[in-house]
Structure formats: C-alpha cells, structure tokens
Amino acid sequence: MEKYLPILRVSPFFKGLSDSEILSVLHCVNAATISKKRNSYILRAGDSTEVMGLVVSGSVLVIQEDLWGHRNILSKCCAGDFFAELYAASPGSILNISVIADEDCEILYLNVQRLMVSCPAACEHHQKLIRNLVRVLANKLLVFNDKITHVGKRTTRDKLLSYLSAESVRQSSLSFDIPFNRQQLADYLCIDRAAMSAELSKLQKEGLIKTNRNHFELTVCNQ
Template identity: 50%
Template sequence: MKKYSEILKQSSLFAGISEEELFPMLKCLEAGSASYKKNQFIYHMGDQVENLGMVAFGSVSIIQEDFWGNRNIVSKIMPGQLFAETYACTPQVPMKVSVLTDEPTTVLFFNAGRVLTTCPSSCTFHSRLIRNLVSTMARKNLMMNEKIAHVTQRSTREKLLSYLSAEAIKKGCSTFEIPFNRQQLADYLSVDRSAMSNELGKLRDEGLLEFRKSEFTLLE
C-alpha cells in the first residue's frame, strides 16, 4: 500500500487527509488493489458492486454497450480519479456501464458502505472523506451535464462545435489537444465517424478551424 501513498495524497478523495491518518483509514475502508492488462474488464454491465475504484496507474474507459454490442465511451478515468462510485453508493442497482482498461492499469478499491458509515472512533476523517466524495460526485455530475449539452445538439456540425469550443474554453487556448482519436470522438459525440470526418473537412474548408491529428485550432 505504501507505493500508492503519492497517488492517494494527490487524489481528490483523500485531499486534506494527513499521511499518518491515511493507512489506518485504508484498513478501515477495506482497501484493496488489483492490476490489469490492456483491454481487460474491471466491471461488467449488470454487476452489482459495493467497491468504488481509483485508478492508481494507467487509465480506464467507462463504456456503455447496447443489446447488439455497439459501444459508447461515457468517459475516460485517469490516475487519482474515481470510477463506479455512483453504483457503489447504490449497491442494489445493477451497473448500466462497463469499466475497461485502456492500457496496463492498477486500481485501488474502497468499500463505499465503509466510507458512508461513520464509526464513533474516527468521526473526523470520515466526515472529511464524505465531503471529498460529495464534491467528486458533483464534479462528475457537471461532466455529464456537459456531455449532454454536446450530444443534444441537433447536427454533427453543432456537436463538434459545441465540444471543441468547450475544450478550447477549458484549456484556455484556441489551440488544444483532445484526448480522443476520431473513432473515440465520434463515439463520445454519438455520431458516425466518416460523417464526422467529412464535417470536420467542411469546417476546415470554411475556415472555422484547423487540425492535425488530435490537435485542433479554432479560428477567428
């Protein structure tokens, strides 16, 4: 567990919790760890889970699959970030998404019931932990709001402009790198890849933007 102390201290879940509090706390939370290869499932759609995960090394994608196996990337989780905390907080609800590694990945697991139930002996750290979890969930909520804002645009063009302008604002620069390749971006925006590539070409021809691989520049 010692090797994870850096990532734990930097994570938003354990923000403001001192190192001496950290390790007793991990035991209380029934913390565990596991390592995975690239493209391995950590959780499957339909699972009922009690543990929330934190990516220690590597990265995972949250994906949604329909009956015929069409995949949609909901989000990408980087080191220090949590996943499945929503389902771990409502353990009776079967997961509607799967968690899949993008690369070799190590994950830490925490029992959500333990996080949410204060034990008399350690009320202060529990309170802090819960508050951290609340703001993490609030931020995740805002991310989903943002995705909804993009995918509810009516045309591929509007979806692209909505996403790209939001990225530019987020990065504070008209030139920025996106964390998706073309197929992943099309999946995220829920459009056809070739139609999206075509639309990107038109936007470039019309002088609204430039791009090279995953680097985009919004113009004027």
Template identity: 45%
Template sequence: MTTPLWKGLKEEEIEAILPCLRSEEKFIKKGEFVYRMGDPISSLGVLLQGKLSIEHDDLWGNKTILSMITPGNIFAETYACVPGEPLMVNIVAIEDSRILCLNMLHLLTTCERSCPHHNKLIRNLLAILAQKNLHLSRRSFHTAAKTIRARLLSYLSYEASRQGSLSFDIPFNRQQLADYLNLDRSALSNELSKMQKEQIIICHRNHFLLHTDSFDEMDF
C-alpha cells in the first residue's frame, strides 16, 4: 500500500517496523463506525482499502462532513497524539474498508537501536500533520464566504487550480459537497442550476467545467 507515511522506506524496513508499532489490521463493513464521538484514541489508522468519512453531528442531527479518507491516507493521528482526549468526530466506513492501526506511543518512541527507518517514519508523520492543517485551513476559507455562490466558487476555483484544469472531478457527491461547505443540499443544487443557466459552469454528477470568461460579469 502506497502511503505518505512510508515515504523513503523500503519494503523490508516497513515489515521490520510494523511489530514495533503494535500494528493491528481491522475490517470495517460499509455503514459501520470506525470510531465514535467521545472515543479515546491511542492508535492512528492507515486506510488500506475502501473509503471513510470524517463527520461531525450536533445534538439536532445536523451532519457536517469534514473530510473523506481514501486508501493510503491516515486518520485519527491528532487525537492519538493526545492520550485521553475524546474524539470530536465520527469516522464512518462508506465502503467496506480495511484498516491498519498503529500505536502512536510506540510510533513516537524510537526503539533502543534508534533505527533510521523509525526516524523517517516520525518525519513523515510530521509532514502529514502539517498537510492536514493546511486542508482544514482551506475548508475554513471556503466556508467563510457569506453566499452559497461564493462558497462554491471558492471551492471549485481551488480544485481547478489544484488539478491544473478547468475540467475536473471532485471527490464529493451533492450531499457530501453540501456538508463539506456547510450548506443545505437543496439550496446548493438550486445555486448550481442557476450557475449552469448563466453559463458559469457545466456540471454532471461530480464532474465540473468552469467558464472563466463569465466571471467578470457575475454579481456575488
């Protein structure tokens, strides 16, 4: 499995270090919780197969999707770094999933031999944490806009820039996109329809095409 956590490590080094990290493989069926809000976490997870959703539910049942986890990505690492800190989100399998759990205490504590591959692993984890902080900052930037259109354009502009094309796919369906941008799904769909009629975008399911020559005429 390719994951940023193993960057710079050879296959034999990964196999050698897994027992030191008290690794455990788990299978989670679609719709089941990997972790629930309030759970204490001691291990980070590496998604080997499937897809996970990190979600927050308030007391009134309103759900916000914070991110989607795809194979190779890690999750729960922040809470695993703070023993006893209760989880503030739910982590749910939206496909049948296979997960590798690694004990954070053993990951952060180098073994007696101070093996170089363990040090690489720690550096990789710090880089991943920094990238995730950037992701949360981007989401906050997208949702800071007051109007539905401004939030959509902020997110779609970012995806176009990230993927280097005005024609691109996003990793969300309509409900997931609404949750990610903290919007009502019906209001989101209505705004997308308006934007298509105004020839600002063309969208089909999760594929988008942006018409930048229309931007100058738009009133947000």
C-alpha cells in the first residue's frame, strides 16, 4: 500500500494523518485494490455496496443509464477522487448509479462501515477519519448541487454558460481544461450533442468563448 501514499496524503479523507496513521487506517477499513480496463463496470445500478472507491490511477465515470442506453453522466472521478461514498455509508442502499472505467484504472476499496463502530484502541486518527468522511460526503453533495444548477437551466446555451462559468470560478481562471470530451459534456448537461456543438459554434462567433477540444477560454463582456 506504500506506493499509493503520494495520492493518499493529499486525499481529503486522510487529511491530518501521518503516513504511519494512513497505513494503519487502510488495515482498519480492509483496504483492497482492484484494476479495471477501460469501459468495464466497477459498480452497477441495482447492486448494493459496503465500500467506497478511491481512484488511485486513471479515471472513472459515475453515470445513470436507462433501458434504451441513454446516459446521464453525474461526475468524473480522477486520481484522488472518491465514488459511492453515500451508498457505502448507508448499509443496504440500492445503487441507482453505475460506475465505469473511463480509462484503465486502479481503485482502492475502503469499507467505511468499519468507521461506524467504536475503535477498540480509541485511536485519535479514527476520530479524524469520521470528521473527514463527513467533509467528503458534504463535498459530494455540493458537486451534485452544481450539476442540478446547470441542468436546471432552460436552454442549451444557458446550460453551457452555467457550467463553463462555474468551471472558470472553480479553477480561478478564464482559461481552463474541463474533464469531459464533447459527448461526455453533452451527457453531463443532459443535452443533445449536435445542439450543443451548434451552440458552442455560436458562442465562439459571438466572441464569448474560444475552445479547442476540452480547453476553453472565456471572454467577459456585456451581452
């Protein structure tokens, strides 16, 4: 597990813990690693889970799908990001999401139910982990709130501008990369890809944005 320490040290879940404490915690929560190939399922809707996943290499997509194959991307998780925290913290909950590998990846599974019982050693880092887990769960709710804000806009244009504006603020720059390709961005914003491409072209002609693949530059002006 030592090879994952560079990722774990900067993870909000392990904030405030030393390397030795992190390794101790990994044993406490029955940490286990798996490898997945691109496009393979990690978790499927309809299942339940007692573990949350931490991406230690590659990236995954958290999605919802219907019977006809329509996909709604909820989030993309890269190295250092968690998924399925809410379900792992609520025993018996049925997943209404699926998680698939967006590229070859390694996942560290953590059984958070082990944190819900008193630690026999009454270790201080056990209490730190519980506080950190609450912060992780709160952050995930904020991420989903952002998505609701974007998809709640009435038009394709408004959804795009809402998302790009939020990304600009989050990254503190008018020039930034987004984690999605074009199809993934359309799936995330719940819009048609062709309509989205047409709107991006209009926004470029109007001088509001410049874009190349997943890179965007925004221009602030009076509309």
